[in-house]
Amino acid sequence: MERQEFLTKLGISLAAVCVGCNLASCGSDAKSDDPTPTPDPGTGPMISVNLDTEIKNIGDFKVAGGVILVRLAQANAADSFTAVQVACTHQGTSINYNTAQGKFICPNHLSEFSTAGAVLKGPAVTALKKYTVTITGSALTVTA
Numbered sequence: 001m002e003r004q005e006f007l008t009k010l011g012i013s014l015a016a017v018c019v020g021c022n023l024a025s026c027g028s029d030a031k032s033d034d035p036t037p038t039p040d041p042g043t044g045p046m047i048s049v050n051l052d053t054e055i056k057n058i059g060d061f062k063v064a065g066g067v068i069l070v071r072l073a074q075a076n077a078a079d080s081f082t083a084v085q086v087a088c089t090h091q092g093t094s095i096n097y098n099t100a101q102g103k104f105i106c107p108n109h110l111s112e113f114s115t116a117g118a119v120l121k122g123p124a125v126t127a128l129k130k131y132t133v134t135i136t137g138s139a140l141t142v143t144a
Ligand code: FES
Pocket: 088, 089, 090, 091, 092, 093, 106, 107, 108, 109, 110, 111, 122, 123, 124
């Protein structure tokens, strides 16, 4: 093998290794960065709901703006709802609310969170960010 040929093949091999490095960085470690949504405080409500027509039953939910809003009780009062970030704090998968168990469960690695966002079961170690629910008449809003 000539020196020129060797260096050319070496260059291609290094390029392939670098591509591999970039792909590897898209793996699970790269997703462990804080997936907490960062709402712009100047944009107003993250979720707006008309309680006359939406999420009327316990367990009903709405996802918008990086937040999941769930009805926990029948009364149209702020404490009848919870709003937390929808991205799991482990690797960012969207969580689901399990009405029967009364908690959020991540379908990816099965971390569990309370309705207040606290970690009940790992691998997640960081609580979900909780948002403020406000009700005026039949208008519910979720804000940071
Ligand atoms: S992404 Fe791993 S538990 Fe949610």
